Amino acid sequence: MAQRFLARTGGKTRQLEAKATSAGAADAGKIPALDSSGKLDMSMMPAGIGADTQILPASEALSAGNLVNIWSDGGVAKVRLADNSNGRAADGYVLDAVASAADATVFPLDGTNSELTGLTPGAEYWLGTAGGVIAVPLDETDSANANKISQYLGKAKSATELITEDDGYVIL
Known part of the structure; x- marks a missing residue:
């Protein structure tokens, strides 16, 4: 489970969870979370960054x-x-x-x-x-x-x- 944080949305304070993976542009500006290996998921990396697989x-x-x-x-x-x-x-x-x-x-x-x-x-x-x-x-x-x-x-x-x-x- 990713860490949670407090954020103001719609005029109210809510508890949100950091994103462990990215769906692309829809997740722009969101706070990232590390995966179970303690690293950023490859879906959060820009093109050309990461393992050549x-x-x-x-x-x-x-x-x-x-x-x-x-x-x-x-x-x-x-x-x-x-x-x-x-x-x-x-x-x-x-x-x-x-x-x-x-x-x-x-x-x-x-x-x-x-x-x-x-x-x-x-x-x-x-x-x-x-x-x-x-x-x-x-x-x-x-x-x-x-x-x-x-x-x-x-x-x-x-x-x-x-x-x-x-x-x-x-x-x-």
């Missing part, structure tokens, strides 16, 4: 923190788990779990994926399988890695945060 339908269930691959399903962009073993390079990541066919908010690489677990702060990570990461890059001299993707993803800031980089990838 894409809203795309998921073609499979995704878990928070998964790295995802954007692909064309009959000309419609969708997201699925990135995977070094089957040609699905990471194009971004999701911070919330998403059911198959539901819309996913995809954050591009070059941001911080804060929904991972078990990372070692300061360690480097590469694309793994099923939307995950691995701490050791694939050995390009190992014939078992032929046609797999070697993609550097970034460095861990904490046990749950990976500062990602968009350095491209190599097919071994």
Whole structure:
């Protein structure tokens, strides 16, 4: 619940609640409230301010923190788990779990994926399988890695945060 304040409206003092989200011009001049995470809702931010995200339908269930691959399903962009073993390079990541066919908010690489677990702060990570990461890059001299993707993803800031980089990838 947002905080309440007293305001004079129609010649009377009334208790009003600050707005946690904006409906646009209809809410001009209203007092904003922080959301449950202690931040302003993105609906209150001007165009161009906020996370650079894409809203795309998921073609499979995704878990928070998964790295995802954007692909064309009959000309419609969708997201699925990135995977070094089957040609699905990471194009971004999701911070919330998403059911198959539901819309996913995809954050591009070059941001911080804060929904991972078990990372070692300061360690480097590469694309793994099923939307995950691995701490050791694939050995390009190992014939078992032929046609797999070697993609550097970034460095861990904490046990749950990976500062990602968009350095491209190599097919071994």
